[in-house]
Amino acid sequence: MACPVARSLERVGEWWSILIIRDALHGFTRFDEFQKSLNIAPNMLTRRLSGLVDAGLLQRRRYSKRPRRYEYILTERGRDFRPIIVAMYAWGNKHFAPEGASVVLVDKKTQKAADPVLVDRRSGRPLNERDFVFVAGPAASERTRRRYAMLDQKKPFAPQRSSRQVQGRKRRAS
Amino acid sequence: MACPVARSLERVGEWWSILIIRDALHGFTRFDEFQKSLNIAPNMLTRRLSGLVDAGLLQRRRYSKRPRRYEYILTERGRDFRPIIVAMYAWGNKHFAPEGASVVLVDKKTQKAADPVLVDRRSGRPLNERDFVFVAGPAASERTRRRYAMLDQKKPFAPQRSSRQVQGRKRRAS
Numbered sequence: 001m002a003c004p005v006a007r008s009l010e011r012v013g014e015w016w017s018i019l020i021i022r023d024a025l026h027g028f029t030r031f032d033e034f035q036k037s038l039n040i041a042p043n044m045l046t047r048r049l050s051g052l053v054d055a056g057l058l059q060r061r062r063y064s065k066r067p068r069r070y071e072y073i074l075t076e077r078g079r080d081f082r083p084i085i086v087a088m089y090a091w092g093n094k095h096f097a098p099e100g101a102s103v104v105l106v107d108k109k110t111q112k113a114a115d116p117v118l119v120d121r122r123s124g125r126p127l128n129e130r131d132f133v134f135v136a137g138p139a140a141s142e143r144t145r146r147r148y149a150m151l152d153q154k155k156p157f158a159p160q161r162s163s164r165q166v167q168g169r170k171r172r173a174s
Numbered sequence: 175m176a177c178p179v180a181r182s183l184e185r186v187g188e189w190w191s192i193l194i195i196r197d198a199l200h201g202f203t204r205f206d207e208f209q210k211s212l213n214i215a216p217n218m219l220t221r222r223l224s225g226l227v228d229a230g231l232l233q234r235r236r237y238s239k240r241p242r243r244y245e246y247i248l249t250e251r252g253r254d255f256r257p258i259i260v261a262m263y264a265w266g267n268k269h270f271a272p273e274g275a276s277v278v279l280v281d282k283k284t285q286k287a288a289d290p291v292l293v294d295r296r297s298g299r300p301l302n303e304r305d306f307v308f309v310a311g312p313a314a315s316e317r318t319r320r321r322y323a324m325l326d327q328k329k330p331f332a333p334q335r336s337s338r339q340v341q342g343r344k345r346r347a348s
Contacts, residue, residue: 096184104310105307
């Protein structure tokens with residue numbers, strides 16, 4: 001699939017892989033650290049680590065000759081995955097932490113909690129759905145172009161606040 | 175798991191579910207629209223849609239009595255998933271689109287491409303790994319606290335630019 005979201009998922013679209021990247025971003029590098037953190041079966045962890053090396057997110061490096069031992073270091077591609085983890089963290093904390101936050105992203109110096117929001121780097125404007133939309137890009141296939149042209153004809157997605165509003169709103173058929 | 179990333183993945187940690195949410199954020203609401211877009215087996219699509227309804231990301235709504243037909247509308251929780259999709263999109267475009275972008279996020283008015291970056295809403299500062307770290311929150315379990323305390327003792331994760339640097343850099347053992 002040409003969609004960048006689909007391509008991302010092809011590389012890491014799996015529960016364990018994303019948690020391994022999360023742990024690597026937290027600073028873990030060694031097999032036993034990942035295993036202890038994730039409580040994952042060793043053969044499964046081996047498979048996932050290899051997959052992440054193949055996908056170019058982790059780099060394998062020997063840290064001991066005898067016994068022969070390797071650690072797993074994030075590549076640039078792996079480190080660039082961080083915003084996805086931070087966005088998941090914010091979403092999880094907002095929607096699935098009724099007892100309060102178990103993990104918080106804080107400013108190292110002040111220890112104050114951050115409130116993550118996606119903005120356009122140049123203008124600083126929040127990338128909300130009212131102002132920013134996905135369109136077919138220069139390398140889009142004919143299929144992708146048709147898909148986005150079809151979406152253009154649908155009513156633009158309007159912000160909704162409550163489920164009552166969702167219930168009551170009329171949507172135009174495609 | 176208490177980690178908000180793990181909790182998020184428990185709800186949508188599956189390739190198809192994330193692509194369905196992507197399509198719903200693009201404006202699709204109906205079974206045949208999702209099916210056409212994703213080229214997914216009907217029974218799999220039915221299962222994934224039910225899962226997303228159960229997880230509170232989609233709401234099922236009847237739009238036709240005879241024949242009885244339903245559409246799937248994003249809830250607030252589902253719409254809040256958008257930053258994760260946007261972050262995946264940016265990562266996919268950067269790392270897995272050698273032929274150029276097939277999909278671009280643009281400013282509706284100017285049609286200029288946006289460059290997504292995560293910042294702290296209050297201060298506007300980029301949430302990079304140098305300045306912002308994850309720590310155990312107020313609702314953290316004893317296990318989570320120990321985990322983050324252990325991470326504290328590791329060398330903080332320093333930004334790296336090239337794989338050569340990664341190769342050459344020494345890391346302190348845990």
